[in-house]
Amino acid sequence: MSLNLENLARRIGQKxxxxxxxxxxxxxxxxxxxxPSGCGKSSTLRLIAGLDKPTRGSIYLLGKDITNISPLKRRxxxxxxxxxLYPHLDVYNNLALxxxxxxxxxxxxxxxxxxxxxxxxxxxxxxxxxxxxxxGQRQRVALARALLRDPDLYLLDEPMSNLDAQxxxxxxxxxxxxxxxxxxxxxxxxxDQQEAMAMANRIALLKEGRLEQxxxxxELYLRPRTTFVAGFIGRPQINFIxxxxxxxxxxRPEDVKFxxxxxxxxxxxxxxxxxxxxxxxxxxFGKIRMITKANMDIPSDINLTWSKSKEHLFREDSKxxxxxx
Amino acid sequence: MTExxxxxxxxxxxxxxxxxxxxxxxxxxxCSPEALISPFENIAKRWTLDNYRQVFQADPPFxxxxxxxxxxxxxxxxxxxLISIPAAYSLVKLPRRIANVSKLVLTSVALFxxxxxxxxxxxxxxxxxxxxxxxxxxxxxxxxxxxxAILLISSAIKDLxxxxxxxxxxxxxxxxxxxxxxxxxxxxxxCASTAIIVFLFxxxxxxxxxxxxxxxxxxxxxxxxxxxxxSSVYSVPYGAYAAATVIGxxxxxxxxxxxxxxxxxGLTQGAVKx
Numbered sequence: 001m002s003l004n005l006e007n008l009a010r011r012i013g014q015k016x017x018x019x020x021x022x023x024x025x026x027x028x029x030x031x032x033x034x035x036p037s038g039c040g041k042s043s044t045l046r047l048i049a050g051l052d053k054p055t056r057g058s059i060y061l062l063g064k065d066i067t068n069i070s071p072l073k074r075r076x077x078x079x080x081x082x083x084x085l086y087p088h089l090d091v092y093n094n095l096a097l098x099x100x101x102x103x104x105x106x107x108x109x110x111x112x113x114x115x116x117x118x119x120x121x122x123x124x125x126x127x128x129x130x131x132x133x134x135x136g137q138r139q140r141v142a143l144a145r146a147l148l149r150d151p152d153l154y155l156l157d158e159p160m161s162n163l164d165a166q167x168x169x170x171x172x173x174x175x176x177x178x179x180x181x182x183x184x185x186x187x188x189x190x191x192d193q194q195e196a197m198a199m200a201n202r203i204a205l206l207k208e209g210r211l212e213q214x215x216x217x218x219e220l221y222l223r224p225r226t227t228f229v230a231g232f233i234g235r236p237q238i239n240f241i242x243x244x245x246x247x248x249x250x251x252r253p254e255d256v257k258f259x260x261x262x263x264x265x266x267x268x269x270x271x272x273x274x275x276x277x278x279x280x281x282x283x284x285f286g287k288i289r290m291i292t293k294a295n296m297d298i299p300s301d302i303n304l305t306w307s308k309s310k311e312h313l314f315r316e317d318s319k320x321x322x323x324x325x
Numbered sequence: 326m327t328e329x330x331x332x333x334x335x336x337x338x339x340x341x342x343x344x345x346x347x348x349x350x351x352x353x354x355x356c357s358p359e360a361l362i363s364p365f366e367n368i369a370k371r372w373t374l375d376n377y378r379q380v381f382q383a384d385p386p387f388x389x390x391x392x393x394x395x396x397x398x399x400x401x402x403x404x405x406x407l408i409s410i411p412a413a414y415s416l417v418k419l420p421r422r423i424a425n426v427s428k429l430v431l432t433s434v435a436l437f438x439x440x441x442x443x444x445x446x447x448x449x450x451x452x453x454x455x456x457x458x459x460x461x462x463x464x465x466x467x468x469x470x471x472x473x474a475i476l477l478i479s480s481a482i483k484d485l486x487x488x489x490x491x492x493x494x495x496x497x498x499x500x501x502x503x504x505x506x507x508x509x510x511x512x513x514x515x516c517a518s519t520a521i522i523v524f525l526f527x528x529x530x531x532x533x534x535x536x537x538x539x540x541x542x543x544x545x546x547x548x549x550x551x552x553x554x555x556s557s558v559y560s561v562p563y564g565a566y567a568a569a570t571v572i573g574x575x576x577x578x579x580x581x582x583x584x585x586x587x588x589x590x591g592l593t594q595g596a597v598k599x
Contacts, residue, residue: 051491071494078495084488088510097506098496149496 002026003048003153003185008057010043017043018209021057025185030176032188032200034232040209041189042081045155048187050074061152074153077146077184081158083138085130091141092117092126095148116144119178136167143178154179154186160195172198193233197221205229224250227319230312236278238312241285247322250312253278256290262305267298347574354567361563376564380553380572385542387572390549393459394528395576397545400463401527402520405470410509410516412471413479428476435472442469443532450537457540465533470523477522481515482508517587521580528577546573 008021018040025031033041046052048059050071058067066074086094092113099109117123120140130138139159146154159175160168176199179186190196196203197217204214205228213225217233224230230238230250239256241249265283272294279290279298288304313322353361360371380387416424446465455461485508493503509516534545544552550569553562581588 049491049495051494071491072497072499074495076495078492080488080492082486082488084486084492086489086493086507097493097498101497101502101506145492145496 002062003187004060005044005048006058006060008044008047008059009055010040010047010052011055016055016209018047018054021209021211023204023211023214025187027183027185028180029202030180030186030188030200032190032196032203033206034190034193034196034203035206035212036232037191038208039206041191041206042157043209044206045078045157045187045189048153049076049078049155075149075151076153076155077149077151078155079139079142079146079157079159081161083130083142083162085138085141085145087130090127090129091122091133094130094141095145098145098149112148116147119147120144135163136171139163139171143175147178151184153184154182156186156188158189158191161190161192168195175199194235197233203233205232223321224312225321227314230314236289236291239288241288242316243285246316248314248316248319250314251306251310253289253291255306255310256288256304257306258292259303259305262303264301264303267300267302270298350567350570353563354571356564358564373564376562376568377572379562379565380568383553387549387569389542390544390546391573391576393543394546394573397459397463397466397534398524398527400460401466401470402523404463404467405474405523406516406520408467409471409474409478409519410504410512412475413477413482414504414508416475416479417482428479431472431476435476439469440532443536446533447536456537457543459538459543462534462537462545463527465537466527466530467523470526474519474523477519478512478515481512485511514587514590517584518589521584521588524580525577528573 003023003025005021005023008018008023009016010018021040021044023031033044035041043052047054050066050069054067058065060066061074086097089097095113095116096109099112104112113126114123117126120143122137122140122144125133125137125141128137130141133141139162142159146156156179160171163171172195180199188196188199190199200217202214202216203220205212205220207228213220213229215223220229220233224233227240227248227250231240234252236253238250238252241251243249263283263285265281265288267279268282268287269280271278275294276291277294277296279292281288281290281302281304283304290304292298314320315322354376355372355374357368357370357373357375360368416427419427442465449465450456450461455464489507489511490503493507498506529547530545531547531551534548535551538544538548546569550566550573553565553569554560
């Protein structure tokens, strides 16, 4: 059971919104499509779901070419960003509709529904209308609908972006257990790098319709292939410094240290985060972000240094990484 | 005067403005002809049910016209909705440029003074042998109602989040099933208000009904009311007119009361995004 995208491309008018995308997602693997808005991540998901047609390229699911198969027949479980619950049906009928359409007997419908409602702790809400539910509850109903589809593939389109931060953190492990425990491939679209790192086995970072880099969260963090990847993954954002012509040096805020004879700099802004504090410093290379321990009093003029091994080097012209030996 | 008082007075005046003709109609229908001519003199026999008696004792009986008009109204509404819902759906799904042109055409057709058409329509009726047939009468009625109906319903469909239909596709619902389970239930309020507008048009329509129907027992209400005058040009039976109009309005008022909520919510659908 795996999903393969081959040279997938889509053009709207004159604009290529996805260009030559090659991806594969293994059974049981969660691949996050990550990127800023307009990078083509949601468009890619819609192509996989069959809601839009690719201009070029093919999509294979379980080795079968599904590029031209109608979304009705694709057996895809999808969670929409808006959840897209049918507003005129209560929770039970929202979930039962798909089963009914597929000709599953009333008895089986009830059996499967009871199972899923129990699994997602929706038993007591089955007679509620979607408008009466909270965001988190709606999300669970949308998830239940995807589970009941019996899919060969899960597609999640920003499933948490309408929830508040607290709820998001609570729901992450739940979502992982429910969907990632299965043997289907999962494609998870998000613009939040932290969420992608928390949920996905691998992350595909997209920019302007192209694949910028694909790899495990660790690979993307430790070995970004371009300045874009380095800047997108990791918060607070990496510092880019021009120390010598033609080369951009990237250094992560947590790798910046104090030293007696380092780079002289001045604090211009301080944020105390409880477990650490973020300093924004002004130096001859421009602004530098740095993370230090929380319980430290820091004078306004300090000297900075970092270890050479923590530096990421990029070519200034192509913005690509210079591979160190 | 306070703000509230001023507003209430305005509302009261507006209500009076619109309801006075109806009250006058009601009053006229219960007046004897003598009382109508001299409203301020003291006449012994001012109040009477004669007008209603006259209307109901006509041959064929008056309820017959009510039934005719209701039938035409129901046929028309049904045919119009049956065509306009799928048409509105395709209008929403068409590429934007074609949809805009189609809307422009529909709007101009909806604004066309249909009275200019009835002679041509009469030729159609004659050559296709559609005269004196209530179901046939509802064909031009639906034709004339369609542009507005399509525009109203398409704006309701357009306001539905696109996600809903896509979710239904993913759920495996084909086009017909999406209509049956998702689309039509969600645009029901717009359909109800459209249905009322169409029904009203058909209920009140005069020139086409006059020319297409000649058999007494198939006349629709407006034509039948106009015929109450009989052959005399010199006496106008105001009382009987009024009585017939009152009777003819009752079904409409009942429909309005039943569907009031849907009509208002349908007409304002899309005004505020929820």
